[in-house]
Ligand SMILES: Nc1nc2c(c(=O)[nH]1)N[C@H]1C(S)=C(S)[C@@H](COP(=O)(O)OP(=O)(O)OC[C@H]3O[C@@H](n4cnc5c(N)ncnc54)[C@H](O)[C@@H]3O)O[C@H]1N2
C-alpha cells in the first residue's frame with residue numbers, strides 16, 4: 001500500500017503494535033489447529049455438474065450395483081448349452097432384463113456389449129470367434145466367458161470412497177454410475193479483500209500504478225485446497241473502508257475465510273491489523289519468521305457461539321503473498337474441507353542442490369524445480385516477482401542455519 005502525502009498518520013493502539021514473528025512451523029501448525037477447532041462449514045448437496053473440486057462430506061455409497069444386471073462384455077451371441085446353436089433372435093439395445101426371453105440349450109441370441117444377457121445364457125461368443133450361416137451358429141465357448149455378473153465390481157450399499165475424498169472427474173462419473181444425482185460436499189467459501197489504491201486490474205500500469213498480481217492467483221489456489229473464491233472486493237487504502245469490507249464479507253457472504261491481500265505490514269496505509277483490532281478479532285499469528293512472506297497474519301473474527309470467519313492476511317508483494325498463502329491459507333482451507341493439505345505430496349523431502357544461502361534467523365522458502373530426486377533453485381523468486389514460482393514445482397523450506405542435505409517441500413499447484 002502506498003502512502004500518499006495527504007494520508008493521515010493512523011493512530012496505533014498498544015494492542016496494534018506488531019508482535020515478534022512466529023516460527024514458520026508454528027505458524028503452519030496454528031493454521032491447521034484453527035481450522036480443526038472451527039469445524040467444517042455446512043454440508044452442501046450439489047448437482048454432479050457443480051461438484052467438481054469439492055470434497056465428499058460423507059462416504060460415497062453405491063445406490064445400485066455395478067453391473068446392475070448380468071450383461072454381455074462383448075458384441076456377439078449369448079449362447080446356451082454346447083455348440084452348435086440356432087440363432088432365435090436379438091436382444092434389443094436398452095431392453096429390460098425381464099423383457100428378454102430365456103434361452104434353451106442349443107439356442108443363441110445376438111447381443112450387444114452392455115445389454116442384459118437372457119436367462120439361461122452360459123457364455124457370450126464374440127462375432128470374431130463365431131461361425132454363422134443363416135440361423136446356424138458354431139464356435140467354441142467357455143462357461144461364463146464374456147458375461148459380467150450383477151454386482152461383481154460393486155455391490156449395492158457398498159462404500160466405495162471415504163468422506164474427505166476430493167471430487168475428481170472420475171468420482172463424478174462413478175457417482176453417476178452409482179445412481180447419484182447430487183453429492184453431499186464440503187466447499188468452504190472464501191472472500192478476498194484486495195487492498196491498494198495503486199492497483200489496476202487490466203492493461204499496463206502507468207508509472208506509480210501496479211497491476212494486481214495476487215487476485216489472479218487466488219481462485220486456483222482456493223480450488224486446489226477444496227475451497228471456492230466466491231467474492232473479490234477491491235478495498236481502498238482507508239481504515240473505515242477496510243473495516244466495512246471485513247464486516248460485509250463476514251455478514252453478507254457467509255465466508256468461512258476472508259483473505260486480505262496487502263496492507264499487512266507496518267506502513268501508514270496498512271490498515272488490516274487496525275481493522276481487525278476494531279472488529280475485536282483474535283489474532284493468532286502476526287508476522288512469520290520466513291522469507292519471503294514475513295508480514296502475514298492469522299486471526300479469527302467473533303468468538304464462541306458468534307464465531308465468524310477465519311482471516312488470513314497476505315503481504316502485498318506477490319511472491320511473498322504466495323509463500324504466505326502456502327503457509328497459512330492452504331492449510332486452513334484444506335482443514336476446513338476435510339481433506340489432506342495439497343502442499344504435502346510424496347516425496348515430501350528431497351536433497352536441495354545449487355547455491356542456496358540459509359537465513360540466520362528465518363526460514364527461507366525457495367522456488368525449486370524437482371528433477372532426478374533432487375530439488376534445484378529456479379531463481380527469480382524475490383518477493384515482488386512470481387517469475388520463479390511460475391517455473392517451479394515447489395517451494396523448498398530452508399530452515400535457519402541450514403547448510404546442506406534434504407529439505408521439506410511445499411508443492412505448488414499445477
Ligand atoms: N518498515 C517495514 N516495512 C516493510 C516491512 C517491514 O517489516 N517493516 N516488510 C516488508 C515486506 S517483507 C513486505 S512483503 C511488504 C508487505 O507490505 P504490505 O503487506 O503492507 O503490502 P503493501 O504495502 O500494500 O504493498 C507492498 C508492495 O506490494 C505491492 N502490491 C500490493 N498488493 C499487490 C497486488 N495485489 N498485486 C501486485 N502487487 C501488489 C504494492 O504496490 C507494493 O509495491 O512490506 C515491506 N515493508
Ligand code: MOO
Pocket residue numbers: 290291292293294295315317320321383384
Ligand atoms: O518477506 Mo516480504 O514478505 O519478503 O517481501
